[in-house]
Amino acid sequence: MACDRRTLLRASAFVLALAAGPALAQQDSKIPIAVIGGGNIGGTIGGLWVKAGHPVMFASRHPEDLKPLVEKLGPLAKAGTVEQALAFGDAVLIAVPYKAYPELGQTHAGLLKGKVVLDAGNATKARDGELAAEAESAGIGATSAKYLPGARLVRAFNAANYRLFAQSAHRSGAKMAVPIAGDDRQALTVAAALVRDAGFDPVVVGGLDAARQFQMGAPNYGRDVTGPEARKAFGVAE
Numbered sequence: 001m002a003c004d005r006r007t008l009l010r011a012s013a014f015v016l017a018l019a020a021g022p023a024l025a026q027q028d029s030k031i032p033i034a035v036i037g038g039g040n041i042g043g044t045i046g047g048l049w050v051k052a053g054h055p056v057m058f059a060s061r062h063p064e065d066l067k068p069l070v071e072k073l074g075p076l077a078k079a080g081t082v083e084q085a086l087a088f089g090d091a092v093l094i095a096v097p098y099k100a101y102p103e104l105g106q107t108h109a110g111l112l113k114g115k116v117v118l119d120a121g122n123a124t125k126a127r128d129g130e131l132a133a134e135a136e137s138a139g140i141g142a143t144s145a146k147y148l149p150g151a152r153l154v155r156a157f158n159a160a161n162y163r164l165f166a167q168s169a170h171r172s173g174a175k176m177a178v179p180i181a182g183d184d185r186q187a188l189t190v191a192a193a194l195v196r197d198a199g200f201d202p203v204v205v206g207g208l209d210a211a212r213q214f215q216m217g218a219p220n221y222g223r224d225v226t227g228p229e230a231r232k233a234f235g236v237a238e
């Protein structure tokens, strides 16, 4: 089943509400989110979205193991299968080991098609084997797009450790920068709003190919910097 009209309309309404300004955005900008992978990064970022008022369904191959996480987060948090979460979410965070991408993308191609997908995965040789070399040579953006075809992909939340995200969210003063990159303008707007809701400053680095600049091993990976500092480092205004 492809991403349905209702989901597209809700994503568009979310973008319109954001454009309408803070008052309307506060009322209307809560969207159901699927977090695929309820481990370190999924649990952390999904938890921040729940605290911001978004309904979140966490998924893994063993949803029963996610019970303690969702009980701790309260009624806006649910656990389900990957299929249930993808059907639930208007936006998706992928937070699983990169080696799971090929099968995940193939099995759930219909539900991922047309969805705004925030992609936090990093490929490492020790854990993900050949995929790490592919991500290194083709770029992580192109590699994710190959294995998650049809998704409106935005690279996000990959460039820092989950502990740093947990301790830095909504910090006072200048917020911590979260670099994002994607080819779909509307998906970038949705992703930027969700980065903000999690308590960070989204920095749009460019299209999917620009995700190379903050993929694992790149100089701008793993840096705890503010939005203005990140914009300067990436040479972008947004």
Ligand SMILES: NC(=O)c1ccc[n+]([C@@H]2O[C@H](COP(=O)([O-])OP(=O)(O)OC[C@H]3O[C@@H](n4cnc5c(N)ncnc54)[C@H](OP(=O)(O)O)[C@@H]3O)[C@@H](O)[C@H]2O)c1
Pocket (backbone or CB within 6 Å): 036, 037, 038, 039, 040, 041, 042, 059, 060, 061, 062, 063, 065, 082, 094, 095, 096, 097, 098, 100, 104, 120, 121, 122, 123, 157, 158, 159, 160, 161, 162, 163
């Ligand atoms: N840890 C960090 O600080 C950090 C920071 C940025 C980015 N990342 C990236 O985020 C991804 C996840 O890292 P993590 O540290 O959060 O891993 P983790 O703590 O091991 O959690 C992985 C989660 O994914 C689930 N999972 C694994 N295979 C799956 C599949 N085929 N289908 C559905 N769910 C699956 C696991 O549950 P089951 O095994 O029960 O299915 C678990 O809930 C990786 O690509 C990593 O490079 C991590």
